[in-house]
Amino acid sequence: MRVLVTGAGGYLGGAVVPALEAEGHRVRALVRRPADAPAHLRTVEIAPGDVVSGSGLAAAVAGCDAVVHLVGIIREARGATMAGVHVQGVRNALGAAAHAGASRFVHISAVGADTHSPTAYLRTKGDAERCVAAAGLPYTIIRPTVVFGPGGPGRNLVAELGGILRVTPFMPVFGDGRYPMQPVSARNVAAGCARALTLPAAAGRTYEAGGPERLTYDEVLRRIAAAMGRPFRPLHVPLGLIRPLLPALQHLPGFPLTVDQLTMLLDGSVCDPGPFFEAFGLTPDPFDGR
Ligand SMILES: NC(=O)c1ccc[n+]([C@@H]2O[C@H](COP(=O)([O-])OP(=O)(O)OC[C@H]3O[C@@H](n4cnc5c(N)ncnc54)[C@H](OP(=O)(O)O)[C@@H]3O)[C@@H](O)[C@H]2O)c1
Incomplete structure (x- = not known):
């Protein structure tokens, strides 16, 4: 064809x-x-x-x-x-x-x-x-x-998360990091x-x-970090802290998350x-x- x-x-x-x-x-x-x-x-x-x-x-x-x-x-x-x-x-x-x-x-x-x-x-x-x-x-x-x-x-998830893992000693994870993913x-x-x-x-x-x-978000991050030869040190950010700030933060150039993306992340995929x-x-x- x-x-x-x-x-x-x-x-x-x-x-x-x-x-x-x-x-x-x-x-x-x-x-x-x-x-x-x-x-x-x-x-x-x-x-x-x-x-x-x-x-x-x-x-x-x-x-x-x-x-x-x-x-x-x-x-x-x-x-x-x-x-x-x-x-x-x-x-x-x-x-x-x-x-x-x-x-x-x-x-x-x-x-x-x-x-x-x-x-x-x-x-x-x-x-x-x-x-x-x-x-x-x-x-x-x-x-x-x-x-x-x-x-x-x-953009793809692994490259984006890998980019953050590369530059931060502690990886911010919104909520408990247990939401499910199935890459x-x-x-x-x-x-x-x-x-x-x-x-x-x-x-x-x-x-x-x-x-x-089916993996948790934390496990996805752990595998990305392992593939990069880096430690995975999650910093769990309470949802109550990020939710009120995200509507403003999402408009900052380069900010990696929108309100919709957080909703989809927490709902799992x-x-x-x-x-x-x-x-x-x-x-x-x-x-x-x-
Ligand atoms: N990646 C994932 O994890 C994932 C997961 C589920 C579903 N999907 C879906 O899979 C599809 C492909 O995703 P992707 O990750 O390959 O996205 P991507 O890397 O952002 O590629 C999207 C492509 O669409 C082109 N495009 C955007 N607006 C256009 C327009 N008005 N006319 C013509 N071309 C246009 C972009 O071209 P320019 O280079 O010109 O911007 C880009 O090449 C999308 O529908 C996405 O929603 C992706």
């Missing part, structure tokens, strides 16, 4: 693009600034475009058999809103895909996506899923938990995306993609990934802190 990948230049794109190529697909990457396209896109065709404004989308998807839609944001910045990027963005991508006669749309959502979620991220991810399901194109939705492992440039490898998510394109049974299905282990690994014939990668 010729496959348009939106958000191809990001972290997950760095795993998805090679996975598609490994399955024999030809990739066209939608990027906003072709001059800044990262190294993992060197082997593929580049198409300039923006999913929110819709510019460039029709030309980018022309001649493609399928779309893998990766575009997403974890915090609103520089005029980009969750609703704009997740909902308008997917509507535009779906419209362009349908117009071009694409026969498959693989959409990356997130575990916990829910139109009634109190967080804008998960609510707009839920709204986006509804758009995908209603569009009339054969689709597959994949909802990862938190993703780890090699990928393209861009899934970028390699596993990417292979699922690639196989979803051709697996007839995956059409019209939503899969939750988590790793093989776990799932039953059995159907995902079974459907795509994959072996779950354990979380090694890298």
Whole structure:
């Protein structure tokens, strides 16, 4: 297949693009600034475009058999809103895909996506899923938990937490650090995306993609620290202290947490990934802190 990948230049794109190529697909990457396209896109065709404004989308998807839609944001910045990027963005991508006669749309959502979620991220991810399901194109939705492992440039949990662990003697942990996580490898998510394109049974299905282990946040940090050869000394910050301050702190440049992110962290991110690994014939990668 010729496959348009939106958000191809990001972290997950760095795993998805090679996975598609490994399955024999030809990739066209939608990027906003072709001059800044990262190294993992060197082997593929580049198409300039923006999913929110819709510019460039029709030309980018022309001649493609399928779309893998990766575009997403974890915090609103520089005029980009969750609703704009997740909902308008997917509507535009779906419209362009349908117009071009694409026969498959693989959409990356997130575990916990829910139109009634109190967080804008998960609510707009839920709204986006509804758009995908209603569009009339054969689709597959994949909802990862938190993703780890090699990928393209861009934010990912291990790099962000590792960056803090590297410079602080004591690692701030909000609350008791026992909230559950189930990190899934970028390699596993990417292979699922690639196989979803051709697996007839995956059409019209939503899969939750988590790793093989449910870990506490503290344990995730312990493994990241161990992989870096550093000690893990948690400094548990009472929620009563951070909650009133976070609405102001989250706007400081470089502050690593928003109110929504704290809510999602405390709610945990776990799932039953059995159907995902079974459907795509994959072996779950354990979380090694890298
Ligand atoms: N990483 C995780 O742990 C995780 C977990 C669950 C779900 N997800 C979902 O997986 C998807 C990919 O995540 P990621 O970690 O790869 O994110 P990422 O590294 O931030 O990549 C997102 C990509 O989207 C592009 N983009 C943003 N706005 C765009 C627009 N208006 N038009 C075209 N491209 C645009 C960005 O391009 P620029 O370089 O131009 O900004 C970037 O390349 C997202 O939908 C995310 O919500 C990720």
